[in-house]
């Protein structure tokens with residue numbers, strides 16, 4: 001009996017230690033995966049939209065207020081950028097089939113034209129709101145968060161239904177989505193309902209009473225519609241957005257979606273309001289860079305269609321996002337010494353890179369990096385050439401870049417087929433060393449990897 005008692009007593013400290021470890025692990029785990037709400041950083045008091053007395057931050061800007069439901073829906077579908085994700089490469093708009101290459105397989109977007117069999121033709125209003133706010137699709141399927149419903153959940157019912165009204169005016173196209181190739185356990189959709197319970201707030205936008213009307217409009221456009229954080233905010237272990245690092249930048253589909261916080265060196269803190277407004281609405285700001293790749297799509301299909309007042313509101317909101325530094329992004333070099341280029345690039349690759357640059361690039365980009373042809377092609381001062389990983393520089397060389405806006409169209413040809421991985425790496429290293437603040441050391445193997453990711 002004594003023995004048992006002793007054992008029992010001895011077990012107590014051990015049990016307590018174990019219990020303490022479990023509690024600490026749960027708290028740390030909880031801290032790591034449950035972040036703050038996307039607008040918590042602003043402090044102040046949030047109220048339900050119905051209780052908000054100032055100007056309604058949802059809906060369309062003043063110039064569209066008297067437009068028809070369908071026209072308003074079209075504007076809002078642009079603001080929420082539904083089309084790019086729901087269109088396959090060279091496919092019909094909104095007919096789905098775009099591939100999302102994830103670490104555990106490929107997921108395809110679905111057809112959202114009003115086709116009854118393969119699209120959203122049989123959706124009721126309630127079905128559509130479930131998809132947008134709760135991530136519940138056709139036949140009660142649980143959607144993967146690649147459909148950004150954890151952002152769209154903040155969209156008002158009226159705005160979501162206006163988008164639906166617009167989608168129902170499209171021509172119904174019969175287009176079943178290709179079969180996903182996700183590995184177990186990620187192919188288990190039921191897991192998504194657990195994710196959704198944990199990480200989807202399932203709440204509409206709540207205005208902040210201590211902020212201006214423009215700030216609230218900007219927050220609504222940025223969070224509920226433009227879902228900028230889905231690319232610009234790093235994710236945590238559970239694949240949810242980590243708002244402690246809000247807009248601090250991350251790599252998304254092989255492209256680096258840069259830091260857009262107020263940090264001066266690695267974010268957009270040194271940009272003027274006009275720089276930001278130009279970049280968002282035109283895809284370019286002089287001395288700051290040109291939007292290419294996924295951001296080029298965001299500008300072309302979404303932001304360039306927004307009213308000037310809406311762009312101003314987004315800039316107002318973006319300005320208030322707290323400063324977070326990115327350790328590997330140095331301050332862009334504005335005026336690189338024109339002829340010399342930094343050390344650190346292996347001589348052989350520099351020579352090859354220089355030869356490629358001379359033959360294929362200098363005509364448009366010049367030897368000083370200031371384009372003799374058009375401001376959109378100026379390389380100096382841009383984040384891309386000042387990014388020592390050269391990720392986006394390599395992607396632009398592989399894929400080229402095309403802007404097609406009302407009054408400007410520009411075209412950088414794609415070199416992905418013309419050049420080997422080694423040639424692309426060497427010209428990218430040459431460009432960052434010559435025009436940026438710190439040269440890259442991109443390898444051919446990394447270029448091959450980047451090709452497979454976009």
Ligand code: HEC
Pocket residue numbers: 077080081082083085086100107108109110112120128131136137138139142143144145146147148152163
């Ligand atoms: C970032 C990419 C992305 C954006 C932006 C996006 N979607 Fe999706 N959406 C997807 C993917 C991927 C799926 C398929 C998810 C799945 O199979 O679990 C999907 C699924 C859906 C579904 C469910 C279809 C079904 O099978 O029942 C609807 C409805 C939908 N999206 C509507 C929209 C609307 C409307 C917008 C714009 C407001 C939009 N999506 C924007 C990626 C996106």
Ligand code: HEC
Pocket residue numbers: 222226227228229230231232252255256257258259260267268276279280288289290291292293294295296298303314318382383384392
């Ligand atoms: C689909 C992913 C994606 C979405 C959504 C997205 N971005 Fe981007 N963004 C990028 C990428 C990638 C870049 C880098 C583009 C380049 O290098 O040309 C970028 C660049 C930027 C830059 C320039 C940063 C710099 O230092 O050069 C700004 C500003 C920006 N985005 C703002 C926004 C805003 C505001 C939104 C929401 C309306 C948004 N982005 C949505 C992917 C995205």
Ligand code: HEC
Pocket residue numbers: 288289290291292296356357360361362363364365376377378379382383384385392393396397401402403410411412413415427428431
């Ligand atoms: C026909 C003219 C032309 C040629 C040739 C050309 N470019 Fe470009 N380049 C452009 C234009 C125009 C842009 C802006 C693209 C846009 O509008 O999105 C650009 C953009 C870029 C960017 C992104 C700049 C930023 O703001 O982030 C890089 C990097 C780049 N080019 C490098 C190269 C390299 C390296 C070569 C040679 C292999 C090359 N370019 C050849 C016209 C050209």
